Amino acid sequence: MSDSGLPVAAANGTKLSKISEAVIRIAGNSQDGIQAIGGFLARLAGRSEQEVMTFMTIPSTISGGPSLFQVRIGSGEVLSAGDDADVLLCFYEHSYLANAGALKKGGIVLYDSDHMEPNPEWETLYRHIGVPISSLTIEAVGGTGKDKGKNIYALGLVAKMFHLDVPKLTRLIEERFTGKDPTVVQNALGCFHAGYGHELQHLFESFAFNTVDKGGRNQVVMGGNEAIAYGLLAAGVRFGAGYPITPWSDIMELLRRELPKYGGTFVQCEDEIAAVSMAIGASYAGRVAVTGSSGPGVSLKTEALGWASMAEMPLVIIDVQRGGPSTGMPTNVEQSDLNIACFGGHGDSPRVVLAPCSVEDCFYTAIEAVNIARKYSTPVILLTDQGIATRIEAFPAPDLEKICQDIGPDFTAVADHKPYDLAAVDGITRHLAPGTRVASGKYPVVTGLEHDELGHPSGSPTLHMLMTAKRRNKYKKLASELPTPQIYGAPEGEILLVGWGSVLGPLREAVQQARAAGEAISAVHIRHLHPLPNGLDNIFAGFRHVLVVELNDEGFYGYGQLAGILRARFCDPKIRGITKTDGLPWKVREILDRARATAGSNANSTLPA
Amino acid sequence: MSDSGLPVAAANGTKLSKISEAVIRIAGNSQDGIQAIGGFLARLAGRSEQEVMTFMTIPSTISGGPSLFQVRIGSGEVLSAGDDADVLLCFYEHSYLANAGALKKGGIVLYDSDHMEPNPEWETLYRHIGVPISSLTIEAVGGTGKDKGKNIYALGLVAKMFHLDVPKLTRLIEERFTGKDPTVVQNALGCFHAGYGHELQHLFESFAFNTVDKGGRNQVVMGGNEAIAYGLLAAGVRFGAGYPITPWSDIMELLRRELPKYGGTFVQCEDEIAAVSMAIGASYAGRVAVTGSSGPGVSLKTEALGWASMAEMPLVIIDVQRGGPSTGMPTNVEQSDLNIACFGGHGDSPRVVLAPCSVEDCFYTAIEAVNIARKYSTPVILLTDQGIATRIEAFPAPDLEKICQDIGPDFTAVADHKPYDLAAVDGITRHLAPGTRVASGKYPVVTGLEHDELGHPSGSPTLHMLMTAKRRNKYKKLASELPTPQIYGAPEGEILLVGWGSVLGPLREAVQQARAAGEAISAVHIRHLHPLPNGLDNIFAGFRHVLVVELNDEGFYGYGQLAGILRARFCDPKIRGITKTDGLPWKVREILDRARATAGSNANSTLPA
Amino acid sequence: MSTLAIAHEALLPRTGLAAQLPPPPDLPEGDRKPLTKKETAADHPTWCPGCGDFSVLAFYYKLIEKRKIHHEKITTIAGIGCSSRFPYFVQAHGAHYIHGRALPFASGISLSRPDLHVFVFGGDGDAFSIGGNHFTHTARKNIKLTYVVMDNWVYGLTKAQTSPTTPIGHKSKTDIWGAADRPINPMKQAISAGATFVARTAATNPNHILAMMEAAMDHDGFSFIQCLSECIEFFPGSFDASIPRKGGVFNLVPENHDVTDEFAAYKLADEPFPGSFGIFYKKDAPTKNGNEAKIISDHRAKVAGLADWQILQKSFDRMK
Amino acid sequence: MSTLAIAHEALLPRTGLAAQLPPPPDLPEGDRKPLTKKETAADHPTWCPGCGDFSVLAFYYKLIEKRKIHHEKITTIAGIGCSSRFPYFVQAHGAHYIHGRALPFASGISLSRPDLHVFVFGGDGDAFSIGGNHFTHTARKNIKLTYVVMDNWVYGLTKAQTSPTTPIGHKSKTDIWGAADRPINPMKQAISAGATFVARTAATNPNHILAMMEAAMDHDGFSFIQCLSECIEFFPGSFDASIPRKGGVFNLVPENHDVTDEFAAYKLADEPFPGSFGIFYKKDAPTKNGNEAKIISDHRAKVAGLADWQILQKSFDRMK
Numbered sequence A, B: 001m002s003d004s005g006l007p008v009a010a011a012n013g014t015k016l017s018k019i020s021e022a023v024i025r026i027a028g029n030s031q032d033g034i035q036a037i038g039g040f041l042a043r044l045a046g047r048s049e050q051e052v053m054t055f056m057t058i059p060s061t062i063s064g065g066p067s068l069f070q071v072r073i074g075s076g077e078v079l080s081a082g083d084d085a086d087v088l089l090c091f092y093e094h095s096y097l098a099n100a101g102a103l104k105k106g107g108i109v110l111y112d113s114d115h116m117e118p119n120p121e122w123e124t125l126y127r128h129i130g131v132p133i134s135s136l137t138i139e140a141v142g143g144t145g146k147d148k149g150k151n152i153y154a155l156g157l158v159a160k161m162f163h164l165d166v167p168k169l170t171r172l173i174e175e176r177f178t179g180k181d182p183t184v185v186q187n188a189l190g191c192f193h194a195g196y197g198h199e200l201q202h203l204f205e206s207f208a209f210n211t212v213d214k215g216g217r218n219q220v221v222m223g224g225n226e227a228i229a230y231g232l233l234a235a236g237v238r239f240g241a242g243y244p245i246t247p248w249s250d251i252m253e254l255l256r257r258e259l260p261k262y263g264g265t266f267v268q269c270e271d272e273i274a275a276v277s278m279a280i281g282a283s284y285a286g287r288v289a290v291t292g293s294s295g296p297g298v299s300l301k302t303e304a305l306g307w308a309s310m311a312e313m314p315l316v317i318i319d320v321q322r323g324g325p326s327t328g329m330p331t332n333v334e335q336s337d338l339n340i341a342c343f344g345g346h347g348d349s350p351r352v353v354l355a356p357c358s359v360e361d362c363f364y365t366a367i368e369a370v371n372i373a374r375k376y377s378t379p380v381i382l383l384t385d386q387g388i389a390t391r392i393e394a395f396p397a398p399d400l401e402k403i404c405q406d407i408g409p410d411f412t413a414v415a416d417h418k419p420y421d422l423a424a425v426d427g428i429t430r431h432l433a434p435g436t437r438v439a440s441g442k443y444p445v446v447t448g449l450e451h452d453e454l455g456h457p458s459g460s461p462t463l464h465m466l467m468t469a470k471r472r473n474k475y476k477k478l479a480s481e482l483p484t485p486q487i488y489g490a491p492e493g494e495i496l497l498v499g500w501g502s503v504l505g506p507l508r509e510a511v512q513q514a515r516a517a518g519e520a521i522s523a524v525h526i527r528h529l530h531p532l533p534n535g536l537d538n539i540f541a542g543f544r545h546v547l548v549v550e551l552n553d554e555g556f557y558g559y560g561q562l563a564g565i566l567r568a569r570f571c572d573p574k575i576r577g578i579t580k581t582d583g584l585p586w587k588v589r590e591i592l593d594r595a596r597a598t599a600g601s602n603a604n605s606t607l608p609a
Numbered sequence C, D: 001m002s003t004l005a006i007a008h009e010a011l012l013p014r015t016g017l018a019a020q021l022p023p024p025p026d027l028p029e030g031d032r033k034p035l036t037k038k039e040t041a042a043d044h045p046t047w048c049p050g051c052g053d054f055s056v057l058a059f060y061y062k063l064i065e066k067r068k069i070h071h072e073k074i075t076t077i078a079g080i081g082c083s084s085r086f087p088y089f090v091q092a093h094g095a096h097y098i099h100g101r102a103l104p105f106a107s108g109i110s111l112s113r114p115d116l117h118v119f120v121f122g123g124d125g126d127a128f129s130i131g132g133n134h135f136t137h138t139a140r141k142n143i144k145l146t147y148v149v150m151d152n153w154v155y156g157l158t159k160a161q162t163s164p165t166t167p168i169g170h171k172s173k174t175d176i177w178g179a180a181d182r183p184i185n186p187m188k189q190a191i192s193a194g195a196t197f198v199a200r201t202a203a204t205n206p207n208h209i210l211a212m213m214e215a216a217m218d219h220d221g222f223s224f225i226q227c228l229s230e231c232i233e234f235f236p237g238s239f240d241a242s243i244p245r246k247g248g249v250f251n252l253v254p255e256n257h258d259v260t261d262e263f264a265a266y267k268l269a270d271e272p273f274p275g276s277f278g279i280f281y282k283k284d285a286p287t288k289n290g291n292e293a294k295i296i297s298d299h300r301a302k303v304a305g306l307a308d309w310q311i312l313q314k315s316f317d318r319m320k
């Protein structure tokens, strides 16, 4: 909680501190509606021109278990969900024990005194505020004996503690339950007001966010999976096919629900192979289609992906990465699919790989993926991860009228057509959608066999060489058109941190913290992973250490997957890896500690004999 | 044809030259039994203590088409099938036109004058000898009007030209047709003797191989796919499962046929996923099993492979590489599956990759693969290629009594067992075969979820880190036990050629030629590709250029797949790639030309901006 | 976190790509004539002389001619196998996909392009071994397309391995002592999976092939034809018992057979070889295409009059 | 080309690894007692309270006890899904494999280890969606193992998507307006694919489950049990019509039903829900296990008395 002003006396006499941000961690069981509390806080931030970022864990078994939701709200920029919490709201003993460690020294434990007592040893470490949340909730809703609604009651407590905007919050509660039985809204509001009205014992301090005025910034609040799905809709995608798997399923469920409004269809297939094949078929039929999966499902799609690479068929494949290998850690974050994304499948089968860095970026990257697929006639893999997928952020509402595009096929008849024209001026293959008439009467075939310019099979050694080069060179053209990534911090210094995907926020926060402490640390974040944009070598040249921060394993030789790609390309031993595989997002502190340690160690120490 | 003595007068008055080796190229259609001629010549070489290497092409459509078979026989070491032929035996005009270019200047064209006439412009370039092979064959077999047997007739002609050992050849012919209708043998022998007896017009020169005495070296002659299959049998593999695909099918067909003799089974499954799963199930049941495929089928196996990596289940997966991507060039050679072999599948799923370098090595590498799989509880990918698969070589017969091993499971009851024991002294997971009694009553589960030491699921971040490290570190142990590859040529010099798989022979021949010409070129060949053996950096240190010669594409950044791995590991820009994708094996000349050109160019030229 | 600095805007070539296509040529419109074999034939087939597949191809040309289908409205899709080389031999939009997955690929076309005829050709391995599950699910979902399986009881392209329809006892490269596994019954598979048009024909009976293809094409839903097509190279004589000129019998489905009776169809499917030829089962049932069209029209009604971006705007407004 | 310089010999740890195993402990032999639930139960099931799967597990324990199966002789195999968590809850050798592929994995065990009982458990998605083709081929090959599909008409583990058995109209996360695709009929699928033991039971009828599991286990070949098992979380009430205490009917297969009559079985499979419970089809037919054993014994007879290396030597001698 960054204080940003002098304490002011609050109405009830306790100290009122103005703050610029706060990290609130909510811990309970998966049935407790913990995510709803976090959701309301995030939405409220969105409506208050604040920034917000959340982090949650999901129990991996269906019968539930301990669950937590952390939300960080800030008047300024919010780059991560926060290393440590200012406030821990906990419902049970186990929630308290497991999460107190994540609380700042002097932080506040707001607990349900019906279910737990503070640990006496921790009384000096944290400020404890007990409220019999369960029983007061039961009382508030009229004594049905059920504590359903205790999350909303707790939200009231939090609202009071942080002087949150009550009219906005009640609006949010009302909106959330519209369409349901009116008693539901009533009960919810009842719980909220009861919580808000509760006199917090020991509340020696309360907080109020600095007011923000971003000129009436109009924000939307959503999670990464939603942002991808809506980005695809904005991009004009009207067909998708998939098979359920966590955490990809959200995207397919949303598309399945929304596409019909746009005249589109999403098909749940019998398996991932059918799904990617159906999407490719639909792409061939004229309009870029989408498929996606996580973990095991991605492996299953590689054969078909190779066909799309060979036949040069546009396609968007979403990979919401989770902990691997195999079934692995389905509800944890990991970035260990970069290799399969770039190189998965037999043979040399080039494709594009993009990784969004934030929820907002999920929206725009989905559009970019569609457009690259179209422009370069190629499969594009959008590599997101469980961290972004389940993270909520607020971002400026896009200008949809300007952004939404129509990518329907053009059926204008042509005189003649060779999809795999070796002499194509831009070197790029173009397909005709079936339905298009060819005056010459010579129709193309799309194929996974090596082929001539019309798509007919050929065993000619020369043709295989020429076509392999054709398939590869278009990506060089793409690379030359990509922007060089921006540098966070100075363009020269001691350590350059390199990251991709969900690592961006913590990476930037690490740079801010380090630079504030006088350390010459900068960062660069790569969104276009395959092909890489040009200009990275110039950036790397400005630093003594280039440390690639990834959520994957260090492998046989001591570096992660992106580090391997960068080392191979630039052959610079100062490029080294910082990796971890605990299934959790990077903390800012972890990044800095590891970076300092690695830079301090012999620059060649990861090179084995 | 390396002459190795002075011309001697032959019996019939023509010049007789003693030779140390010869390259004979046979061209016709796929129905002509061309491979049989080559096969007899190879077998004869095997029985004559000679070395031999063959090269063949296969039409990619079933209805056949032009086909060629090249055989190089030598009294000394034979490292490749030969860049150019000494003799071209051709049956048709198209065979002649397509293959004359592969003949040395002054080489001999032995042709079927029933079907073609020499090109007058080439009369000065090559020595032409026409024989009405088809009609003389029909005559020889008694005028049935069919020219079946003309290959054997032609073999007779070749036998005469090279003063081959007639008794040995007739024995081979007899052996080949035993079990068939006796008239078959009679006809074959009739054709052979007719050919042998034919007075070769213009036969101004005939040849005889220098005699070899390798102390009665006992050789076997076979192709690479056979050698792998027999290696697996020798290693004790008794269960396999697969699905047909070219060129892998040979291996499964041989195992299917042979395994029952050893009490084993090979199952043809409904697809590659079922095949790898069944093999894994059988491995789990106690004895390392095998599966395999080529191209598309390998992509399909990656999900299950990831399970084997996670569950740490021993398994041997054969990948007979062919031209990719997708269906690609099914009957051509390529080495473009190295990336999928090392990194295929989602998540960090470590495994071992081995690539044999010769037919003989196929036999031994298959055994090594089984033993590594057992010792390290890991999937092992044996990465061979279409070049080795369809190549025939002679090699010293192995001492089977010594080599054959029994790898049946040990069912001795144990007190207690934790397969994923984090404290295992050697750090390696060990499974109990089902059927083994555990006195504690606590039985293990094998699983693809992240797990505790007994194999039960766990979402613990620490455990995921520890288990990931456990899964990875055993390969470091393996790496430390691998021999450092030997250097061909001097340990220091200008250029070090690096190769893998079927490239070894041409690479060594290139070194021999270059060194004979005074160039400081050496070579190293890597059989253990993942993990790499230690010590390569020391070898590389001795050279100004390290050029990795591979049959795959140069990719976005200008180097092949092994080059990428080596560059990533050693971060040395002098490691560069020499690649090609024409679907044909390397010629010695190509390697040297490309190596000189690459070394001559700016050492950093492949590094993009 | 603000990520707008990433300049997404610059990355969007929002104008579309249509402008890059060549200008529409001057084509004669109006009455277009039926396509002749010359116009529909493309590459010369690479099949072995005598292969049954030739006849299937010939009658596909015939169908196109007879039914006056235009070049550009035909999509010929296949997996991998000898039979699956089909698309190269037809002068029309076509795709040669991967082994066993032609049906989902074709379904992607069918479900997004109601204006096209979607024909899928393949072999018994492609259809019932690696592709078996797609067969079941395409059938149960009743996706509108025609699937002709050229069943030759063997793997042709990979040279003589046992296929899922190889009869017990037949010697193949993977069962040199004779196949032992019970083969699949493709007709039973189709019927039990819920296929709504199930027919059986043979490459040796051209008129019958044509009749079956026509009926299949006219069926609104998934139509499946098992077409016996001899592999002269690796299983010669396989279907002699069904060829009258070789002493066999080509029995038509009995006239009194009720094609809407699933059990009667299942019984027909149980007959020993050579069995009956014709339509075993045919039923009108909702198609996936129709179901999805209905879902779409229900949803479109709710957003009538709105541009796509306005529909999306409504969703975004709910996320404020 | 000589490649012996590569020193293969050095790379072969030919002694085997048995020596590295711990020494055999002192175990009491002789009469082993039936295993109690306490001895067969492992991890506490992670299923939702009220999930139908608990009852299937309980009667698997019972089966093990009743039939006196020893710990080490049981292999419990599963794919992925709620139901597929089964192996963790059983104190015996077990494997939790990948989604949809439990059958081929289990077949690998069955075909190489005739001494083991191979039980496979899974859900409707695992069995009939992604795993549908393996189901067909394991059935037609008649591989000896018992497969219990805990059909809950929904995807449980991934939280409420449509499954291949979801009835039309049911609202799921992927069909919020109600499922439209016709579901698969698992019984018809099994029968038409050639399964030799096909039975139907329900988690709500414990004695019946046990009876079916016993009969399945005793069947020499592929035995399949469809077991209705309610997903209390995502499809509560799905099977009420089959539960007498909820006003439903649990009809047993009619006494006069001939279990060897494929058509009668197919007709039973066609009954509307809740249909009948019991054994629909059961037939003695050659198993893949038996066929392969025969092939092996034929071949072994030809090499009788030879050590493995001598058999191999004969092959090598032919390649000289």
Ligand SMILES: Cc1ncc(C[n+]2csc(CCOP(=O)(O)OP(=O)(O)O)c2C)c(N)n1
Pocket (backbone or CB within 6 Å): B243, B244, B245, B246, B272, B296, B297, B300, B327, C080, C081, C082, C083, C084, C098, C099, C122, C123, C124, C125, C126, C127, C150, C152, C154, C155, C156, C157, C158, C163
């Ligand atoms: C994934 C994959 N596995 C295997 C193959 C090899 N393959 C090509 S065609 C074929 C089977 C051909 O049999 P069928 O489908 O009956 O067609 P036919 O050649 O008999 O017409 C196989 C196994 C492949 N191309 N891809």
Ligand SMILES: Cc1ncc(C[n+]2csc(CCOP(=O)(O)OP(=O)(O)O)c2C)c(N)n1
Pocket (backbone or CB within 6 Å): A243, A244, A245, A246, A272, A296, A297, A300, A327, D080, D081, D082, D083, D084, D098, D099, D122, D123, D124, D125, D126, D127, D150, D152, D154, D155, D156, D157, D158, D163
């Ligand atoms: C290849 C792959 N695709 C998808 C998944 C995700 N997944 C896990 S279980 C499951 C389906 C579960 O349904 P069912 O088999 O009916 O079992 P239930 O949970 O209902 O018992 C899916 C789709 C996966 N693990 N692997």
Ligand code: SF4
Pocket (backbone or CB within 6 Å): B062, B063, C046, C047, C048, C050, C051, C052, C053, C082, C083, C152, C156, C157, C230, C231, C232, C233, C234
């Ligand atoms: S191999 Fe058989 S199926 Fe293939 S083309 Fe030849 S005859 Fe036809």
Ligand code: SF4
Pocket (backbone or CB within 6 Å): A062, A063, D046, D047, D048, D050, D051, D052, D053, D082, D083, D152, D156, D157, D230, D231, D232, D233, D234
């Ligand atoms: S989600 Fe359904 S199937 Fe899964 S454990 Fe809960 S009740 Fe059982």
Ligand SMILES: [Mg+2]
Pocket (backbone or CB within 6 Å): C081, C123, C124, C125, C150, C151, C152, C153, C154, C155, C156, C163
């Ligand atoms: Mg076939």
Ligand SMILES: [Mg+2]
Pocket (backbone or CB within 6 Å): D081, D123, D124, D125, D150, D151, D152, D153, D154, D155, D156, D163
């Ligand atoms: Mg289910």
